[in-house]
Amino acid sequence: MLELAILGFLKDGPTHGYDLRTKVAALTGHVRPVADGTLYPAIKRMAAAGWITRKDEPGAAAAPRRVLHLAEAGERELERRLRDPDPLDLSDENRWFTLLAFLRHLDDPAAQAEVLRRRLAFLEQPASFFYDGDRPMRAEEFGDPFRQGLLSIARATSRAELAWLRATVDSLDRAAAP
Amino acid sequence: MLELAILGFLKDGPTHGYDLRTKVAALTGHVRPVADGTLYPAIKRMAAAGWITRKDEPGAAAAPRRVLHLAEAGERELERRLRDPDPLDLSDENRWFTLLAFLRHLDDPAAQAEVLRRRLAFLEQPASFFYDGDRPMRAEEFGDPFRQGLLSIARATSRAELAWLRATVDSLDRAAAP
DNA sequence: CCGAGATACCTCGGATCCGATGTATTGAAC
DNA sequence: GTTCAATACATCGGATCCGAGGTATCTCGG
Numbered sequence: 001m002l003e004l005a006i007l008g009f010l011k012d013g014p015t016h017g018y019d020l021r022t023k024v025a026a027l028t029g030h031v032r033p034v035a036d037g038t039l040y041p042a043i044k045r046m047a048a049a050g051w052i053t054r055k056d057e058p059g060a061a062a063a064p065r066r067v068l069h070l071a072e073a074g075e076r077e078l079e080r081r082l083r084d085p086d087p088l089d090l091s092d093e094n095r096w097f098t099l100l101a102f103l104r105h106l107d108d109p110a111a112q113a114e115v116l117r118r119r120l121a122f123l124e125q126p127a128s129f130f131y132d133g134d135r136p137m138r139a140e141e142f143g144d145p146f147r148q149g150l151l152s153i154a155r156a157t158s159r160a161e162l163a164w165l166r167a168t169v170d171s172l173d174r175a176a177a178p
Numbered sequence: 179m180l181e182l183a184i185l186g187f188l189k190d191g192p193t194h195g196y197d198l199r200t201k202v203a204a205l206t207g208h209v210r211p212v213a214d215g216t217l218y219p220a221i222k223r224m225a226a227a228g229w230i231t232r233k234d235e236p237g238a239a240a241a242p243r244r245v246l247h248l249a250e251a252g253e254r255e256l257e258r259r260l261r262d263p264d265p266l267d268l269s270d271e272n273r274w275f276t277l278l279a280f281l282r283h284l285d286d287p288a289a290q291a292e293v294l295r296r297r298l299a300f301l302e303q304p305a306s307f308f309y310d311g312d313r314p315m316r317a318e319e320f321g322d323p324f325r326q327g328l329l330s331i332a333r334a335t336s337r338a339e340l341a342w343l344r345a346t347v348d349s350l351d352r353a354a355a356p
Numbered sequence: 357c358c359g360a361g362a363t364a365c366c367t368c369g370g371a372t373c374c375g376a377t378g379t380a381t382t383g384a385a386c
Numbered sequence: 387g388t389t390c391a392a393t394a395c396a397t398c399g400g401a402t403c404c405g406a407g408g409t410a411t412c413t414c415g416g
Contacts, residue, residue: 025306026306026307027307029306030269030305030306030307031269031270031271032266032269032270088210091208091209091210092209092210092272093209093271093272094270094271094272097328097332100324100325100327100328101307101324101325101328103322103324104321104322104324104325112324127208127209128203128204128207128208129204129205129208129279143282144281144282145346145349146278146279146281146282146290146346147278147279147282149278149342149346150275150278150279152338152342153335153338153339153342154275156334156335156338156339157331157334157335157338157339160330160331160334160335160338161331161334161335164327164330164331168323168324168327171323
């Protein structure tokens with residue numbers, strides 16, 4: 001999730017780690033703050049993998065910046081992760097939202113629609129907490145108001161996203177096959 | 179999050195690890211599957227902390243079951259985690275939903291309302307991805323449909339939960355102060 | 357001129373997680 | 387009668403994460 005965000009931000013142009021720290025915080029920090037001890041090792045890791053290159057930029061700021069560029073292998077990695085996302089990226093909200101934030105980096109509308117279709121398939125499959133076998137649970141079946149609320153919130157959020165997904169898949173399909 | 183689920187399920191009565199595995203999977207497995215290599219070390223860890231006790235139950239099933247009981251220290255730990263949740267439990271959806279699923283174990287309506295109020299405070303504070311300073315972003319300001327969708331989905335889900343939270347806080351307050 | 361705060365990067369230890377693998381028994385299927 | 391699946395628990399290595407701490411420079415106020 002963090003690596004995807006780094007790749008996605010670098011696709012917009014080179015920056016240094018400290019700026020990435022701010023950008024990542026603005027994207028996901030509200031929900032899950034990112035620590036320096038997570039970010040910088042991730043950068044190091046990704047540089048070792050050949051996805052990004054580091055160039056020292058002296059005199060640009062108080063401390064010497066190490067400007068990060070997206071390498072060709074990094075572009076391929078980003079494309080791969082967007083085009084054929086990890087199953088967790090489709091089920092976990094945090095991951096899915098970060099993926100959505102960078103899905104614009106896929107240039108092919110058909111590929112974008114395919115990703116949305118997969119998320120659609122995940123949302124449409126019944127979650128065992130909300131279903132009793134095939135039968136959808138009724139909120140009143142939970143004795144306490146908290147699980148009732150959990151159920152109704154999950155349904156409402158799912159409905160909102162489903163509507164958007166279906167509409168967007170349609171318009172992407174129209175864009176792909178004129 | 180896993181530990182909270184284990185404590186919460188054991189509050190309903192003793193069970194063995196394999197049954198917990200199913201229950202946890204039904205609760206959160208749809209979004210984030212739990213691996214045996216996560217569950218059993220967690221049980222071991224929690225037993226070492228004195229939160230749960232293990233008793234062998236021979237002959238009850240194919241393989242010998244180790245029945246888990248919630249110890250008094252475990253009850254206190256559960257109460258503590260529900261009454262004064264970790265900040266991450268209030269911001270991360272996955273964690274918050276599991277907490278909500280067990281909030282019924284707090285017997286005090288005032289304490290329950292207080293927890294909901296904290297979640298309310300989190301949801302009401304502006305997320306930097308959706309705000310430009312103090313000004314809420316308009317969806318059209320994002321050039322691509324994906325970040326537009328992200329924004330509208332986040333707003334819709336937030337609205338749905340906020341409405342439920344406010345109504346439930348009200349009714350809990352009425353229950354606490356008659 | 358001096359200290360506080362922002363910029364900028366890095367490392368370390370401890371904790372948790374996951375995937376893979378292992379062991380052993382029971383019951384149903386073929 | 388033997389293979390297969392389910393039950394039930396456990397361990398291990400590798401990866402990631404977080405919090406805490408460390409280093410160094412620049413700028414601005416007092």
